Amino acid sequence: LLEVKKSHPAIPVIPITASGSVLVAVEALKKGAVYFFEKPIFDKLERFFIIIRQALKTQEMEKEIDSLRKEVTEKYSFPNIVGHHPRMREIFEIISRVAETDATILVQGESGTGKDLIAKTIHYNSLRKEKPLVTVNCGALTESLLTSELFGHRKGAFTGAVKDTIGRFQAADGGTLVLDEIGEIPVNLQKTLLRVIEEKEFEKVGDSQSTKVDVRIISTTNRNLQEEVSRGSFREDLFYRLSIVPITIPPLRERPSDIPLLADYFLKRLQKGKSSIRIEPEVMEQLKTFSWSGNVRELANIIQQMMVFCRRNTISTNDLPPHLFLKTGLE
Numbered sequence: 001l002l003e004v005k006k007s008h009p010a011i012p013v014i015p016i017t018a019s020g021s022v023l024v025a026v027e028a029l030k031k032g033a034v035y036f037f038e039k040p041i042f043d044k045l046e047r048f049f050i051i052i053r054q055a056l057k058t059q060e061m062e063k064e065i066d067s068l069r070k071e072v073t074e075k076y077s078f079p080n081i082v083g084h085h086p087r088m089r090e091i092f093e094i095i096s097r098v099a100e101t102d103a104t105i106l107v108q109g110e111s112g113t114g115k116d117l118i119a120k121t122i123h124y125n126s127l128r129k130e131k132p133l134v135t136v137n138c139g140a141l142t143e144s145l146l147t148s149e150l151f152g153h154r155k156g157a158f159t160g161a162v163k164d165t166i167g168r169f170q171a172a173d174g175g176t177l178v179l180d181e182i183g184e185i186p187v188n189l190q191k192t193l194l195r196v197i198e199e200k201e202f203e204k205v206g207d208s209q210s211t212k213v214d215v216r217i218i219s220t221t222n223r224n225l226q227e228e229v230s231r232g233s234f235r236e237d238l239f240y241r242l243s244i245v246p247i248t249i250p251p252l253r254e255r256p257s258d259i260p261l262l263a264d265y266f267l268k269r270l271q272k273g274k275s276s277i278r279i280e281p282e283v284m285e286q287l288k289t290f291s292w293s294g295n296v297r298e299l300a301n302i303i304q305q306m307m308v309f310c311r312r313n314t315i316s317t318n319d320l321p322p323h324l325f326l327k328t329g330l331e
Contacts, residue, residue: 128216131173263303266299286317
């Protein structure tokens with residue numbers, strides 16, 4: 001068993017013996033066996049084959065998990081955040097410095113700038129990368145539903161609470177919790193959130209006992225939270241607690257020099273397995289003149305659209321969608 005696990009650690013091993021005992025079985029399981037059978041097995045063949053099928057299924061699942069883990073690591077590595085603009089290089093530097101810390105991070109930027117990508121990149125380059133990454137959209141739920149979503153609830157806590165549930169904080173224990181669109185969180189809930197972040201414990205809805213958690217907080221927002229603080233719609237103490245490390249992603253229109261890089265990146269990513277498609281230089285120059293209100297997300301969609309309709313595997317100015325010119329005020 002030890003030799004097999006040493007040379008082929010991924011292979012599931014099931015020892016079979018005529019001289020087994022409980023102690024031998026326990027020792028085998030401790031050293032990596034997936035099951036232990038004592039002879040004779042002919043009177044329990046059905047169970048024997050079930051165990052083998054389960055072992056093979058587990059092996060396939062582990063291979064799939066390893067493959068997915070590798071894919072995620074590659075997807076959220078620094079090279080997938082594209083940009084040579086000085087402000088983007090500053091962001092790369094910040095990420096490399098804070099990824100392995102537990103500092104709370106506030107990622108601000110317009111819709112489509114890649115806030116979610118930044119948050120995931122930080123998590124998957126941190127010491128918590130093997131632990132859960134959990135996201136909750138703070139703007140999609142009412143105050144009562146968001147409270148239950150964040151902290152969970154006890155059975156009978158309110159109408160419809162038919163069983164105990166865990167919240168996103170507890171689900172993210174040991175890992176990272178991304179509070180998406182934190183600027184939308186109701187004022188009444190902000191005080192509770194501040195206390196949970198500071199004390200690292202919370203009470204489920206309908207429960208008087210505290211639950212301790214070890215969670216790293218990353219918040220994202222398309223609002224200017226400092227302006228929200230000035231208006232009185234966002235607590236100043238919560239703002240400072242969330243923005244130990246602030247990251248502001250510039251809109252695409254403020255870094256047009258990155259547009260050719262991004263266009264090439266999306267072109268290569270989207271044409272996997274297809275004939276090679278190129279973009280004419282005139283198109284690249286034209287792309288740099290548009291306002292891109294949808295930012296990087298809009299550019300990715302436009303590249304994909306032009307790839308669908310282009311002829312002879314070349315994207316020309318004729319393939320540029322007319323609405324881009326209208327948004328820029330050009331004829």
